[in-house]
Structures are given as structure tokens and as C-alpha cells.
Amino acid sequence: MSDFTWLIGGEAGFGIMTTGVVFSKITTRSGYHIFDYVEYPSLIRGGHNAYEVHVSDQDVSHLSPSIDILVCLNKETYEKHKSRLTAKSLVVFDNQEFEIKEDIKKIIIPFKKILTDLKGQSIMKNTIALGASLGLLGGDIDELIKVISEQFSKKGEEVINFNKQFVQAGYEIVKKDYKEKILNYLVKKQGEDKLVLTGNDAFSLGSVIADARFYAAYPMTPSSTVLTDLAAWQEKVGMVVRHAEDEISVINTAIGVSFAGVRSSVGTSGGGFALMVESLSFSGITEIPIVVFIAQRPGPATGMPTWTEQGDLLFSVFSGHGEFEKIVLAPGDNEEMIELTAKAYNLADIYQMPVIVMSDMYLSESHKSVTKKFVDDFIKNYKINRGKLIRNPESVINKLNNKYLRYKLTEDGISERLVPGTPGYFYQANSYEHLEDGHTSEDAQPRLQQVDKRARKWATYLKNDFVLPNIYGDLDKSEIIFVSWGSTKGIVLQAQKLLEAQGKNSAFIHFNHIYPLDKEKVKSLFLKDKKYILVENNSWGQFGKLLTMETGVEIKEKILRYDGRPITAEEIINII
Amino acid sequence: MNTSTIQDFSGYNPTWCPGCGDWGIGIAIKQALIQLGLSPSAVAAVFGIGCSGNMNDFLNAYAIHSLHGRALPNAIGIKIANHKMPVIAIVGDGDCYGEGGNHLIHACRGNHDITVIVHDNGVYGLTTGQVAPTAQKGFKSKSTPNGILETPINPLALTITSGATFVAQSFAGDALHSIAMIKAGIVHKGFSVINILQPCVTFNKVNTYQYYLKRAYKLDGNYQKSDFKTAVQKSLEINEEKFPLGIIYQTEKPTYTDQLLQLKENTLVEKKRFTDFDKIAKLFI
Numbered sequence: 001m002s003d004f005t006w007l008i009g010g011e012a013g014f015g016i017m018t019t020g021v022v023f024s025k026i027t028t029r030s031g032y033h034i035f036d037y038v039e040y041p042s043l044i045r046g047g048h049n050a051y052e053v054h055v056s057d058q059d060v061s062h063l064s065p066s067i068d069i070l071v072c073l074n075k076e077t078y079e080k081h082k083s084r085l086t087a088k089s090l091v092v093f094d095n096q097e098f099e100i101k102e103d104i105k106k107i108i109i110p111f112k113k114i115l116t117d118l119k120g121q122s123i124m125k126n127t128i129a130l131g132a133s134l135g136l137l138g139g140d141i142d143e144l145i146k147v148i149s150e151q152f153s154k155k156g157e158e159v160i161n162f163n164k165q166f167v168q169a170g171y172e173i174v175k176k177d178y179k180e181k182i183l184n185y186l187v188k189k190q191g192e193d194k195l196v197l198t199g200n201d202a203f204s205l206g207s208v209i210a211d212a213r214f215y216a217a218y219p220m221t222p223s224s225t226v227l228t229d230l231a232a233w234q235e236k237v238g239m240v241v242r243h244a245e246d247e248i249s250v251i252n253t254a255i256g257v258s259f260a261g262v263r264s265s266v267g268t269s270g271g272g273f274a275l276m277v278e279s280l281s282f283s284g285i286t287e288i289p290i291v292v293f294i295a296q297r298p299g300p301a302t303g304m305p306t307w308t309e310q311g312d313l314l315f316s317v318f319s320g321h322g323e324f325e326k327i328v329l330a331p332g333d334n335e336e337m338i339e340l341t342a343k344a345y346n347l348a349d350i351y352q353m354p355v356i357v358m359s360d361m362y363l364s365e366s367h368k369s370v371t372k373k374f375v376d377d378f379i380k381n382y383k384i385n386r387g388k389l390i391r392n393p394e395s396v397i398n399k400l401n402n403k404y405l406r407y408k409l410t411e412d413g414i415s416e417r418l419v420p421g422t423p424g425y426f427y428q429a430n431s432y433e434h435l436e437d438g439h440t441s442e443d444a445q446p447r448l449q450q451v452d453k454r455a456r457k458w459a460t461y462l463k464n465d466f467v468l469p470n471i472y473g474d475l476d477k478s479e480i481i482f483v484s485w486g487s488t489k490g491i492v493l494q495a496q497k498l499l500e501a502q503g504k505n506s507a508f509i510h511f512n513h514i515y516p517l518d519k520e521k522v523k524s525l526f527l528k529d530k531k532y533i534l535v536e537n538n539s540w541g542q543f544g545k546l547l548t549m550e551t552g553v554e555i556k557e558k559i560l561r562y563d564g565r566p567i568t569a570e571e572i573i574n575i576i
Numbered sequence: 577m578n579t580s581t582i583q584d585f586s587g588y589n590p591t592w593c594p595g596c597g598d599w600g601i602g603i604a605i606k607q608a609l610i611q612l613g614l615s616p617s618a619v620a621a622v623f624g625i626g627c628s629g630n631m632n633d634f635l636n637a638y639a640i641h642s643l644h645g646r647a648l649p650n651a652i653g654i655k656i657a658n659h660k661m662p663v664i665a666i667v668g669d670g671d672c673y674g675e676g677g678n679h680l681i682h683a684c685r686g687n688h689d690i691t692v693i694v695h696d697n698g699v700y701g702l703t704t705g706q707v708a709p710t711a712q713k714g715f716k717s718k719s720t721p722n723g724i725l726e727t728p729i730n731p732l733a734l735t736i737t738s739g740a741t742f743v744a745q746s747f748a749g750d751a752l753h754s755i756a757m758i759k760a761g762i763v764h765k766g767f768s769v770i771n772i773l774q775p776c777v778t779f780n781k782v783n784t785y786q787y788y789l790k791r792a793y794k795l796d797g798n799y800q801k802s803d804f805k806t807a808v809q810k811s812l813e814i815n816e817e818k819f820p821l822g823i824i825y826q827t828e829k830p831t832y833t834d835q836l837l838q839l840k841e842n843t844l845v846e847k848k849r850f851t852d853f854d855k856i857a858k859l860f861i
Binding site for chain 2: 025028029193194195196197201205208209211213214233234235236237238239240242244245246248249250252253254255256257258259260261262264278279282286372375379384419420421422423424425426427428429430431432439440
């Protein structure tokens with residue numbers, strides 16, 4: 001059975017990120033599953049980049065505490081990560097560049113000499129390192145050459161062949177000098193086709209599946225790759241992507257598009273979302289659907305742009321002035337990201353309100369392999385539901401005065417939404433409080449009617465579309481019950497496995513439908529006389545507070561991490 | 577085909593002050609739409625917040641009554657979704673030149689095919705008379721009791737130099753000329769701005785009908801509206817409190833949606849759904 005971690009580190013700006021993705025793709029093409037994670041400072045050059053890939057036979061969505069192969073393109077990589085080495089770990093480096101005094105298993109690759117001999121640029125150290133890594137793992141060099149050929153296909157045969165030499169140089173040194181150290185962790189085997197996706201890629205894919213035709217954003221880490229993904233695909237999929245002048249324009253363009261009858265969304269991080277919230281409230285009262293993707297990073301203000309935190313939960317839940325309804329979802333991994341993103345567009349259309357999909361740097365920028373079958377099956381089963389969007393108002397008009405009422409009072413709180421341009425009719429979407437026909441009104445009665453109508457949409461949602469948290473393990477048989485939300489899912493699942501290995505049963509309540517919550521149904525999960533432990537990547541225990549506010553449930557024990565790094569399963573076990 | 581009437585376009589009765597320049601602008605917009613053969617079903621209108629934005633209840637169309645300052649991005653969005661529909665934004669000077677100033681600059685750059693009709697009265701009427709960005713330096717108002725320290729914005733020069741392809745100015749007291757300008761703006765393919773000088777009879781005792789009648793003049797037939805440098809030069813006259821009326825600048829450039837290949841065949845709202853998902857999936861294998 002294979003389960004190992006490979007980490008490559010070096011100076012920022014020298015291709016570490018690309019190399020990491022190539023490694024992940026070779027691994028999945030060889031039949032394995034991956035979960036990876038990047039560490040990088042908010043700089044383009046200088047500083048330290050590290051890319052680690054956790055490879056397994058099984059589906060995996062957490063990091064491992066130890067590193068099996070550490071590839072050091074500079075000394076800092078070794079110093080920063082040596083604490084995670086075990087007696088079995090292999091360390092790849094060039095002793096012409098720096099010395100390692102400790103007694104470890106050294107794999108010396110003469111990067112410098114190879115570059116000089118083959119007249120390569122320093123970025124090609126990565127290519128040598130990939131060849132050497134594959135050699136050490138008993139992997140298939142042809143697979144690597146194939147990925148590299150695809151990567152440089154536009155640049156022509158010459159560039160491909162030039163790069164091949166560096167792959168081969170690294171690979172052959174290992175085969176020649178370190179034969180006895182080769183670990184057969186990556187022997188090619190049959191496996192399903194897999195997609196190597198980040199959470200951001202999964203959001204982008206989910207949006208295309210859901211027939212979203214417009215996306216707007218202003219670049220902001222860690223959400224920016226949604227913008228670059230969709231911008232790259234736009235002509236292929238027939239979407240329009242607008243990089244607007246600021247986040248206020250971003251959301252208001254999307255609201256205009258949505259008003260005109262087209263599914264649209266925006267993406268940002270906490271700071272950008274702060275600029276959008278007035279317009280979120282505007283979407284609330286005008287009942288214009290909008291999907292908002294938030295990839296959180298540690299705040300306040302500029303905070304720590306390239307690190308992770310779940311610190312914007314309460315801000316998102318309560319974002320916007322005035323009382324208006326919204327739905328907040330927080331996928332736990334890539335599969336849930338695809339499902340809940342596509343669902344978010346349906347919910348926005350059905351309930352005609354903003355729907356927020358929450359991620360964070362850890363989920364947004366880590367790759368996790370997802371089987372192609374999962375994606376294909378999801379596409380097959382997904383049904384677009386545009387709710388009460390109509391193109392022919394004949395059946396809904398008031399027969400007495402032939403009037404179409406955009407904000408008609410209904411039992412479920414949802415009124416028919418007419419596609420603008422429909423001949424013979426017109427209406428206005430009004431940011432002022434309004435009458436059923438959309439006209440401005442400050443009278444008491446219509447105000448009460450419209451507030452109550454909008455509130456009924458939540459009741460309808462809780463009845464028809466709210467989903468209770470997923471429960472992993474047996475609530476009755478476990479002493480310990482973990483509670484978490486969003487991206488911490490894979491980490492807590494791993495903690496459960498580690499506890500099981502110690503003979504301890506645990507259960508796990510994982511929320512991905514965050515807000516609103518069904519008070520009675522949720523409360524019933526917390527009535528057992530057990531040790532409930534809240535796990536969150538923030539310092540306030542924000543979901544715990546929300547749970548108390550919405551249901552009266554209070555979780556006393558908390559495991560919180562807020563140094564910008566993801567919580568780990570080992571940390572959870574050690575605290576217990 | 578011209579079948580619509582003033583009644584078709586008229587919603588509720590306006591609540592503007594008697595004598596307000598908005599009455600003239602309101603009529604001019606409706607007349608322009610009628611003369612262009614449009615019906616309320618065939619036009620999208622986005623209103624800002626202010627006395628001007630209150631036209632939302634008086635003008636029938638597929639409309640959004642937006643937030644203060646945000647009408648332009650809403651209008652751009654509607655145009656992207658349905659580029660065959662005429663889209664107008666009806667905004668105020670505080671709304672468009674103050675709160676929404678950033679959107680204006682970038683909407684000009686994008687040459688989005690929308691028509692922006694600005695009610696320029698130098699004050700914030702709806703909040704009872706604070707100073708607006710177009711007021712002359714030294715203008716005394718409730719928020720600037722000693723006179724405004726800033727110099728006024730020059731909306732003509734700003735939009736011309738930011739990339740607008742149609743910039744005009746008219747006077748609310750001259751409905752026929754305003755109709756002509758609004759029609760020309762809507763017909764123009766690209767970003768069009770019509771700055772309408774509009775007396776606020778309640779809160780602005782300086783920029784009155786008399787004030788504009790003395791200082792405004794119509795451009796004659798010899799004026800070269802397509803020459804950029806001439807237009808910039810002309811637009812600077814308002815810094816000296818001289819107000820040219822007419823099309824100050826007009827040129828032809830591809831609009832934002834003209835440049836989108838994915839909109840060549842059909843509008844975004846009418847397109848068929850994309851379903852060849854393997855094209856995307858294969859990027860990740």
C-alpha cells in the first residue's frame with residue numbers, strides 16, 4: 001500500500017508551483033489519489049515556496065505530518081522542513097550548493113553541474129528534480145515526459161526535447177547511483193481517470209455545469225484563479241467574464257446580468273466582499289439572484305493574503321445592511337464544491353436571493369484528485385432549476401387589470417420573475433421598499449407585507465432545500481463528537497481514523513449548509529450526553545457562536561487554529 | 577414603427593418640485609424613446625438614487641432602481657446579457673460623478689453601448705441641498721457653509737479623455753434640444769453621455785434658469801465634433817462658466833460586446849447551454 005508525502009521547496013519565482021502540479025498529475029495518471037498544499041509568501045520573487053503532495057492508494061484530503069521525499073532546491077527548504085523527516089525519509093539536494101551535516105538519507109543530485117553541462121536555465125532545476133523524484137519512487141518516466149510534452153506543446157518539438165534531457169539526467173543519476181534506495185511507491189497501476197482540481201477549479205467547473213454565463217471579479221488572493229480559469233474558458237464555453245474596476249462594480253455588473261435573465265456570479269476574498277455588501281443587500285430587496293464565491297484568508301484588512309483562515313463566517317452570514325434573506329453554503333472538499341456550487345445557482349434562482357459559497361485558501365488552492373466518474377455522474381444527474389423565472393406571463397397576470405406583479409404576495413414567498421424584453425410587459429426591480437408591482441412605497445402595510453413575503457422564502461428553503469449536516473461515525477457509540485464546517489472536513493475525518501487506530505470511537509457532524517439553520521432539527525443532534533468538540537480555523541469559534549445564536553446549542557470544548565496554517569489531524573489527537 | 581405614446585411610458589405622477597428641471601428631462605426622455613419607435617418592453621433603464629432616480633416610478637420600462645452611484649455597472653450588466661436591447665442609465669451628478677465616479681471612468685474606457693443621462697444641478701436635492709461635485713468653487717451649501725473648497729469636476733473633459741465615444745450637453749429648459757441629444761445618444765453605438773444642465777429651484781439659487789440662459793449657447797454647424805483635440809478644448813469652456821450645448825464629441829469605436837467572440841451569434845440570454853464538458857475536464861487530467 002502506498003501512502004507518502006513528497007515536498008519540493010525553493011525560492012519564490014522559480015517554478016515550484018508548476019512543478020508541484022506536474023507531479024500531482026503524473027501521480028494521478030499513474031493510478032493514485034492526491035491532496036496537495038502550497039505555502040508561499042505574498043511576493044513574486046524572493047521568499048520561500050513549498051509545495052507538498054500527499055499521495056495515496058485511497059481517496060485522500062489531508063496532509064501527513066511526515067515527509068518521505070524532501071526535494072531541496074535551496075538550503076532554506078531543508079532547514080524549514082527537516083523537523084518533519086523520519087529515519088526513512090530521503091532528502092534530495094546538491095552538495096555543491098550547500099552541505100547537510102545531519103545523518104540523514106541523502107540523495108545527491110548535481111543540479112548545478114547538469115545545468116552547466118546542458119546549458120539550462122536555473123528554472124530547469126525543477127525538471128531535473130522531477131526526473132530524480134520519479135526515479136526514486138519507481139515511477140514511469142514516460143508519463144512524466146508526456147506531461148512535459150503537453151505543457152510545452154505550443155512551443156514546439158525543440159523545446160520539448162531540450163526539457164526532456166533534464167528529466168532524463170535526474171532520472172538516470174538515481175537509477176545509477178541510488179539503486180538500493182529506490183522506493184516503489186509510485187509503480188504505475190490501473191486506475192480510474194482523475195481530475196486534479198483545486199477548490200477554485202471545482203467552483204469554476206461547477207459554475208460551467210450549472211450554466212452560469214457570466215462571472216465578474218477583481219483579482220484577490222486566494223480567489224483569483226477562478227477569474228483566470230473562467231477567463232481562459234470563456235470563448236470555449238460561451239461565457240462572458242469581466243474583470244471590473246473594483247468589487248462594487250463587479251457585483252453590480254453581475255446583478256445587472258442576472259436581472260436580464262442570465263445566471264451570474266462573482267468571486268472574491270474577505271476584503272473584496274466587504275466592498276460588495278451594500279449591493280448584497282440590494283440583491284436581497286430587489287430579489288435578483290446572485291452567487292457569491294468567497295475564498296477566505298486571514299484578516300483583518302490586508303491580513304495574511306496567501307494563508308488560510310475561516311474567519312469570515314459571521315461576516316458573511318450577517319453581511320449587508322437591513323434584514324434580508326440569504327443562503328450560505330460551505331463545501332468540505334472538491335466533490336462538495338462541485339455539487340454545492342451547481343446547487344447554489346439553483347437556489348439563487350429558486351429563492352431569488354444571494355447565495356454565498358464559502359471556501360478558504362486551504363480548499364481554494366490545494367489540489368485534490370476527483371474521479372472523472374464522479375464528475376460525469378454529477379453532470380448526468382444535475383438538473384437546472386430556474387425556479388419561477390418566466391418568459392410568458394399570461395398565466396400569472398392579474399386578469400382584472402392585465403398587470404404583471406413582480407413582487408406578488410405568495411404563500412411560499414417567491415414571485416414570478418419575468419425576463420426583461422418580454423413584449424407587452426415591463427416592471428422595475430426596486431431597491432426602495434415597494435408595492436407588489438415594484439413601485440416605491442413607504443406606507444406601513446406594504447412594508448409589512450413585503451418583509452413577511454421575503455421571510456417566507458427562508459421557511460420554504462428550510463422545508464424544501466436545507467440539508468442537515470453529514471454525520472460520519474456513530475453518534476450513539478462514540479464518546480467524542482467533532483463538530484466542524486467547510487474545509488476542515490478531511491482533517492477531522494483523518495483525526496477520526498487516527499483515533500480508531502487507538503481503539504477509540506468518534507463521530508463527526510460536518511455542516512455544509514451553514515445558514516439559515518433549521519433550529520429544531522439541528523438541535524436534536526446535540527442532545528446526547530457526549531463530549532462535543534468544535535474544530536475551526538479561526539480564533540473566535542465563529543460557527544460555535546452561530547450555532548448558539550440559531551439553536552441555543554453551546555459547545556464548550558474547542559480546537560481553534562488561527563496562525564494562518566490549516567489545522568492538522570495530529571494536532572486534534574494531541575489536544576484530546 | 578411608432579406606436580407608443582406618452583401614456584404608455586408614464587407611470588405614477590412625478591413628485592418633483594414645481595419648476596424643477598427634472599420635469600423637462602423626464603418629458604425629453606419619453607419623447608426621445610417614442611420618436612425612436614421604442615416601447616416600454618423594448619428598453620432597459622437603470623436609475624440611480626436622487627431626485628433624478630425618482631423617475632423610476634414615472635417612466636415605464638424594464639428597469640432597475642439601483643443603489644446610489646451604482647447604476648452604470650447594472651446597466652453594463654444588462655447590456656452584456658442582452659446586447660440587442662437599448663440600455664439607458666438615468667443618474668444625478670452626485671450619483672454619477674461623486675459616489676459612482678470610478679464606474680464612470682471605466683465605463684468610458686470599455687465603450688459599453690449604454691446611454692448615460694446625467695441630471696447636473698450642482699446640488700444634492702434629495703438630501704436637502706448639500707453641494708455636488710459639479711458646483712463652482714466657493715458654492716455655499718449646508719455641508720459647505722463657508723463655500724466648497726474643491727474645484728468642480730468637468731464631466732465633459734473627464735468622459736472625453738476617458739474614452740467615451742459620444743459626449744453631449746443640453747439644458748433642461750430646452751426640451752427639443754434635449755430630445756435630439758438623447759435620441760442621438762441612444763442611436764450612437766458605444767458609450768454615450770448626455771450632461772443635462774438642470775436648475776434646482778429649491779436648493780440652488782446660483783445655477784438658475786437665468787444663469788444658464790445667459791451662459792449657455794448652441795454649437796453651430798461648423799463645429800468639428802469628431803476631432804478629439806477640438807472637443808477637449810471645447811469642453812474646457814465650462815471651467816470659465818461657458819456652457820456649449822450640442823454633441824461635443826463623437827467618434828466610432830468597437831463597443832465592449834462587439835469585441836466578444838462568444839456574443840457573435842446570439843445574445844448571452846438567448847444562447848444555447850454549453851454541454852461539452854469533456855473539453856473542460858481534459859484540462860485537469
